[in-house]
Amino acid sequence: MLRKTLTSALILASAIFTGSAFAESGANQPNQKIQHIRNATIKISFGETTFLIDPMLSDKGTYPGFENTYRSELRNPLVDLPMAAEKVIAGTDAVIVTHTHLDHWDDAAQQLLPKDIPLFVQNAEDAETIRSQGFNDVRILDGQAEFGGVTLTKTGGQHGSDEIYAVPELAQALGEIMGVVFQAKGQKTTYVVGDTVWRDEVVESLEYYRPDIIVLNTGAAEFNGFEGDPIIMGKEDTLRVHRAVPEATLIAVHMDAVNHMTLSREELAEFVQKEGIEQHISIPADGEVISF
Template structure:
């Protein structure tokens, strides 16, 4: 299955005005921003601390398509980075790897990131794997932790439906995933949901933390033989998220960059306009920044 492949192999752009967000200007220092890099790779600056989330830094076409998935004949990533990998890494204080599938933690990131950079993993198994790749400051995010004046809270989720997890080989391949909530005084609470479908764990996190910013993986990726049963969220889940936290800014990512995504930015934007929530949901282009 394709997830075995994932596990084994392992400018500042235009600022958007998003809901209560504001565009960066020379007169006002921006201390909270979310930059879409590519795929699920995002860069979050929160006060004086910058986190790089789920770095996939390879050049376009570096890897075969994920076996056993939608459009597996295509090579990944489907598109190049909007800047050099070195520019992506520049200024990063810590890395968060929500899980170690190739499209969230790839060979290029492993080669290019400083081996002593602080790095947060979801569990002991992922931490052990990342240490084996030469990284010396790997921390397991259990519950909550503090880094650089930012509180990090681990949240749960599931990388597919119960139907998929009832297939032992798929359950093993899909594995565990996490989300992360960021909190700091004077900053908008930000929830990076991660590679989860809509689940009780996600609803509980939305209710508990009432985030003002939600970064949502919305590409509706699919495994062959389970069409219509995606392994991450899609457009309807974007609407569910809006209804759960109607005052939040939702930043939709994880589209248009790897073969098994079935939902594009254009399709999501059309849906968002049809539902009348375009003032709350944004699908930034690669390299684009949302500032608060």
């Protein structure tokens, strides 16, 4: 499915309508859907199986800005959820936490999610952390796993450049991350790339899986002192991914919601229009649902 990039005004209007549409969808709706909640938080539904990914569910302004990053004087999240947190959680069959940074796994998520919900993580360290928070069905995604008729495959990446990881304190703070490929019979292959920059691991996943749908974290977040060297993808990386898999639909998220993002949805929309690739890129509003 090809979608034209939305203007800022349409983005806001769409969020009001589609936020409730996902929760109340009926049997006549398409059976594969992706809902952008806020920041990197999304819901992916394959038929009757729904995954909640990287839940950050706190109220606007709950936390101070991330130290030593762009616009650290701002409080996070920068915007409210488009719906009540309980509605975000409703209908979730399993949770995937790509890594445990605050903007992917916050206190509100820990408090509101059922403690017995199946929860997939990238490694033993994250599993131990989340089990210590009271969750009792934490599963390490080591290679592949199956859940609800959906095959999950762990993919690699790096949360910043080699130059940034050469600084021990930053390497420790950034840590490890994962992406996930979702495959199900009769459904489009979906690749959630995660908090990574353009890397060989990403290229290999694109070439091997040839995903139909690619969810990119494109806010180009930056540390102070490393201007122009973001720790997640940005607009140029969006173009790289499109050129690597030109037939895929790209869904750009992780913008406009936490302090250290340097790329906004509006700026990305202008860029993809300038490059003439807007038909292949969706830049959803908070709460917007994309159906396939």
